[in-house]
Structure formats: C-alpha cells, structure tokens
Amino acid sequence: MRLLREIYELLESELRESTVVDLAVSFPYTGVLLDGGRLGVCFTVLEGRGERRDPPPGEARGRRADELARLAFSPTGIESSIGVAALSAAADPREFRRADPLDEVELRPDDRVCILGGFPQPYLDRIGAAVAELWVLERPPKVSRGVLPDWAVEELAPRCTVLFATGSTIPNKTLERALELSSDARERIVVGPSVPMVPGPFQKRGVTVLAGVRFTDPQSAMRVVAEGGGTRDLRPHSEKALIRLRR
Structure with missing residues (x-):
C-alpha cells in the first residue's frame, strides 16, 4: 500500500490539475482517460466487485483525476483498479526505451x-x-x-x-x-x-x-478497453x- 501512496504523492499536483474525460470498467482492463488524451489502464480486479461505491456509474466524467486516483488505496478490487488506471494516465512516461x-x-x-x-x-x-x-x-x-x-x-x-x-x-x-x-x-x-x-x-x-x-492512440485504445479487449488488442494502439x- 505504501508503494501506491508514494506514487500518488509524486503525481498529486498533476492529478489535481487534470480532469476525467472517460472511465471504462470492463474485463480484463479498466481504463481512465484524462484531458489531453492521456490514458491509463489497469487489470480489473474482481474480488469485492459488489462493494464498489465510487464513482457511482455514470458520474466519473468531469471529476478531478485525483479523486479517482485515491481509489488505488481501496480494499475493493474494482475501485483499486480504477485508481491505478488514473495513476497510470497521469504518469505519462517521457523518458523510456521501446524495448521488450x-x-x-x-x-x-x-x-x-x-x-x-x-x-x-x-x-x-x-x-x-x-x-x-x-x-x-x-x-x-x-x-x-x-x-x-x-x-x-x-x-x-x-x-x-x-x-x-x-x-x-x-x-x-x-x-x-x-x-x-x-x-x-x-x-x-x-x-x-x-x-x-x-x-x-x-x-x-x-x-x-x-x-x-x-498509448499512441488513446481514443482507440479506450474503445478496446470498453469492449473487453485484452493486451493483444491494445498493441496496435500502444x-x-x-x-x-x-x-
């Protein structure tokens, strides 16, 4: 849990200034799309799926990204997946190698x-x-x-x-x-x-x-997530x- 808190603290300023454009909770992935076309996905953890309370379905768009990102600390599987996806969207790596x-x-x-x-x-x-x-x-x-x-x-x-x-x-x-x-x-x-x-x-x-x-084509990748696509389906867009x- 401390790992997630440290990631959140490093991204908190960016998250507070970012807005949720879309949320897709599917399987195997959950996706969070932020303004500026930044997309993060996370494997959808199904344990405790009946306990999801936040965000209420249909009410994620327009919320501040930090509100969703804090769900990463939740003991509920789907909420945690939403939170980690929001963290990934805000991370948006710039210095990396395209390597396996x-x-x-x-x-x-x-x-x-x-x-x-x-x-x-x-x-x-x-x-x-x-x-x-x-x-x-x-x-x-x-x-x-x-x-x-x-x-x-x-x-x-x-x-x-x-x-x-x-x-x-x-x-x-x-x-x-x-x-x-x-x-x-x-x-x-x-x-x-x-x-x-x-x-x-x-x-x-x-x-x-x-x-x-x-993600090189966040909008297309988000559609893949929403329609239940897996890692292989995301490859053309990442x-x-x-x-x-x-x-």
Whole structure:
C-alpha cells in the first residue's frame, strides 16, 4: 500500500490539475482517460466487485483525476483498479526505451525464475527453455496445470534469482510483499499495461526494470478497453515503454 501512496504523492499536483474525460470498467482492463488524451489502464480486479461505491456509474466524467486516483488505496478490487488506471494516465512516461523486457534481462542457465501473474505462453516457453527452474504463480481460481497458487510466493520468492511481477499485482496489493521476499534476486521486473511508469517508488524497493506501455492512440485504445479487449488488442494502439532502474 505504501508503494501506491508514494506514487500518488509524486503525481498529486498533476492529478489535481487534470480532469476525467472517460472511465471504462470492463474485463480484463479498466481504463481512465484524462484531458489531453492521456490514458491509463489497469487489470480489473474482481474480488469485492459488489462493494464498489465510487464513482457511482455514470458520474466519473468531469471529476478531478485525483479523486479517482485515491481509489488505488481501496480494499475493493474494482475501485483499486480504477485508481491505478488514473495513476497510470497521469504518469505519462517521457523518458523510456521501446524495448521488450525479455530482451533487456539476461537469463542464465542456472536461474530460478518466479513469475507472478498471467504471462503469454510464448514468453513462458522462452523463459522456461533458458533457465533451470520456472515457477508461475497465479491467484486462484485461475490456477491450472503447471501453475501454482499465489500464496506460494512466501516459499518461492526468497529462492528465485529473477522475479517477474505483472502489473496485476499492483491493484491486488501483492507486489510489495513479493519484492520484500525476493530481496536476493538479481533482477526484479514489473511488467504490463497496468504498471504506472513512475520510477522512484519502484527503484526504492529494488525493482531493476519497469516495463509498461505508452498509448499512441488513446481514443482507440479506450474503445478496446470498453469492449473487453485484452493486451493483444491494445498493441496496435500502444508501444512498449521500458525503464532500466538498476543493474
């Protein structure tokens, strides 16, 4: 939770001066569009979805962005997703490289890699072929064959040499614990469209690579989100944004 508060504090001035143009709560993503065409998205956390109280449906447009961004601290899944999306919209990275995190990170034959959250199968195949051990952890009920429940992070994160955490670990509040447990890892990468590209708070916690997206066509991307499109559907309207924080 402290991670999100630090991100909010760094963006607070920008958020107070920004206005919400549109909000889309869908699955797998929630999107917040701010004035100036700035879009942020976040994986939609469904736990506690019946408890959403803010913003009331139909009343997000025209509100100050900081009002939505503070929802990132909410224990309710959808509210938290709205808040993180608002933070990402305000972050709007300017200094980054258009690079794939797997091309940035050197994987070694003796590496033990822990992945938190859903990864595309081609990425899993590429990583698995390059390292000694690969552990994929997801939150139940998503667990399937070859995938472990996310509570296994307590046992596996301290043993890994490389940690990949998807952006979904930010709204569901599991990222900070994973970073604490993996303090001995050589590389710790936070990746995905849900990542607010604000380097300082992540670097402070030992993250080595921040890998998110920047939207090149925010309006089209927002339509994709509203219509239930996933990461692949967002690709024509975005570009990869990578920041190397430490080596």
